[in-house]
Amino acid sequence: MTSFRVTRVLTAAVAAVLLLSPTPAAATEQHHGPAWVGSWSMSAELPNEFTFEPNWSEAGFDNHTVRQTVRVSTGGDALRVKLSNVYGSTPLRVSGAAVAKAAEGASVRPGTARPVTFGGSRSVTIPAGRELFSDPVWVRTSSLERLSVSLYFAQPTGPATFHAWASETAYRAVGDHRFARDGKAFTETTPSNYYLTAVDVVDFGNRARRAVVAFGDSLTDGSFSTLGADNRYPDELAERLVAAGKPMGVRNAGLAGNRMLDDSLCFGDKAVARFQRDVLDVAGVRTVIVSEGINDIIALTQTEWHPCGPGVPDLTAQRLIESHRELIRLAHARGLRIIGGTVLPYKGNPYEGVYSEEGEAIRDALNEWIRTSGEYDAVADFDRAVADPADPDEIRDEFDGGDKIHVNDAGYRAMAEAIDLATL
Structure with missing residues (x-):
C-alpha cells in the first residue's frame, strides 16, 4: 500500500473514532474517546x-x-x-x-x-x-x-x-x-x-480541557461593542483565562433581545426553550454563566406596540425567579456548575416608556435573589461592576454604550473582570 493510501486510511479511521465516540461531555468524563471542546459559538435565530x-x-x-x-x-x-x-x-x-x-x-x-x-x-x-x-x-x-x-x-x-x-x-x-x-x-x-453556529476543537495533549458557556441577551451577545474587535464580555473572559494560564473553551450563547419568559419573532426562543441546544449540547461544557431578564422587564411597558411580540403584562420578579430556577435545575441535572449574573441598570434610557419604576423594582428584587438566595453555585455581580456609585440604578458614564442599557468595550471588560475565575 502506498504511503498516500496509508495516510488516507489512517485519517478515515481516526475520523470515524471522533465521529462515532460518545458525546464529548460523556467522553471527557469517562476518559476515553475524543475530548471535543466548544471554542466558539453563535446562537441561531x-x-x-x-x-x-x-x-x-x-x-x-x-x-x-x-x-x-x-x-x-x-x-x-x-x-x-x-x-x-x-x-x-x-x-x-x-x-x-x-x-x-x-x-x-x-x-x-x-x-x-x-x-x-x-x-x-x-x-x-x-x-x-x-x-x-x-x-x-x-x-x-x-x-x-x-x-x-x-x-x-x-x-x-x-x-x-x-x-x-x-x-x-x-x-x-x-x-x-x-x-x-x-x-x-x-x-x-x-x-x-x-x-455557522459553532467551532469545536480537540487537543490530544490536554484531554481534561473544558468549556464555559456565557448564556444571555444582548449584553452577552456584545451589542454596542466595537465591530470586529472581539471585545464582548465572553471574549474578554477568554483573554483573562489565557493570561492566567487556564485556557478553557468560552462559548458565547448571547442573543440580543432575548427574554426569559417569551419567544420572539426577532429575538429568538425564550431562555428555557434554547437552553438545551445552546448550553447542554455544547462539547465539554463544565460551567454556564446566565445573564437574562432585562428584556422581559423592558417589555413590561411595551405590551401592545412592540413589533417582535408583546411582553408579559403581569410580569413579576417571582416569575423571573422561577425561570432562573428552571435553568438551574436543568444545569444541575446535567452535572454542570451554573453562575448567576446580576441584571444591569437601565435607568436613563432616552426612549420614552422604556424605563419604569415598576420595572426597576422587579430588577432590584431579581438581583437580590441572585445575590443572596444561594441557589446559583456562584454569582457574577455585573450590576455592581458597571453601576454608577452616585446612582446605582444607572450605568456609569465611562461604561455607557450610548443608551444607558448597553455598555461599551470598557463596560464589557468590567463585566468579564467581575467573574471569579476560580468559580469556573
Whole structure:
C-alpha cells in the first residue's frame, strides 16, 4: 500500500473514532474517546429583517460564497464546524466549505485554506430543522486565533438561519470563492452571521480541557461593542483565562433581545426553550454563566406596540425567579456548575416608556435573589461592576454604550473582570 493510501486510511479511521465516540461531555468524563471542546459559538435565530443594519437572512443565498470570521477561545490539533438549518423550511444544500487562518478583512493567510467535509463528502444537505457537525479538519489552532470559514451555496437556499448581532463582519461574493486568498471578490458585507453556529476543537495533549458557556441577551451577545474587535464580555473572559494560564473553551450563547419568559419573532426562543441546544449540547461544557431578564422587564411597558411580540403584562420578579430556577435545575441535572449574573441598570434610557419604576423594582428584587438566595453555585455581580456609585440604578458614564442599557468595550471588560475565575 502506498504511503498516500496509508495516510488516507489512517485519517478515515481516526475520523470515524471522533465521529462515532460518545458525546464529548460523556467522553471527557469517562476518559476515553475524543475530548471535543466548544471554542466558539453563535446562537441561531429565525430569519428576520428587524435589525438596524441590512442582513441577508430573508433573501438567503444563490450562487454565493459567504465568508465569516471567528476567534476561537482555545486551540487544538483539529477542529470541526457546526452548521444549522434549525429555522429553515426546506433542506439546505451546502455545495462546499473551507476553513483558513484569517487575515485582514475577507483575506486569508496564504497556504492555510483546508476543505471541510461532511461524512467524507465536500457537499452536504442538511434537513429543515436540523444541525450538523463537519468531519474533523486537521489544522492546528492556538488560543485566541482568528479563523475564516467560507460556505458556498450553488443553489437557492431560501431564508437563512442566522444570528443578527454578530459584532463581526460577514462577506459575500458571487460564485465559488471558498479558497480565494484575497478578499477582492467579497464586495458585500453585513454584521450578521449565517448558518455557522459553532467551532469545536480537540487537543490530544490536554484531554481534561473544558468549556464555559456565557448564556444571555444582548449584553452577552456584545451589542454596542466595537465591530470586529472581539471585545464582548465572553471574549474578554477568554483573554483573562489565557493570561492566567487556564485556557478553557468560552462559548458565547448571547442573543440580543432575548427574554426569559417569551419567544420572539426577532429575538429568538425564550431562555428555557434554547437552553438545551445552546448550553447542554455544547462539547465539554463544565460551567454556564446566565445573564437574562432585562428584556422581559423592558417589555413590561411595551405590551401592545412592540413589533417582535408583546411582553408579559403581569410580569413579576417571582416569575423571573422561577425561570432562573428552571435553568438551574436543568444545569444541575446535567452535572454542570451554573453562575448567576446580576441584571444591569437601565435607568436613563432616552426612549420614552422604556424605563419604569415598576420595572426597576422587579430588577432590584431579581438581583437580590441572585445575590443572596444561594441557589446559583456562584454569582457574577455585573450590576455592581458597571453601576454608577452616585446612582446605582444607572450605568456609569465611562461604561455607557450610548443608551444607558448597553455598555461599551470598557463596560464589557468590567463585566468579564467581575467573574471569579476560580468559580469556573
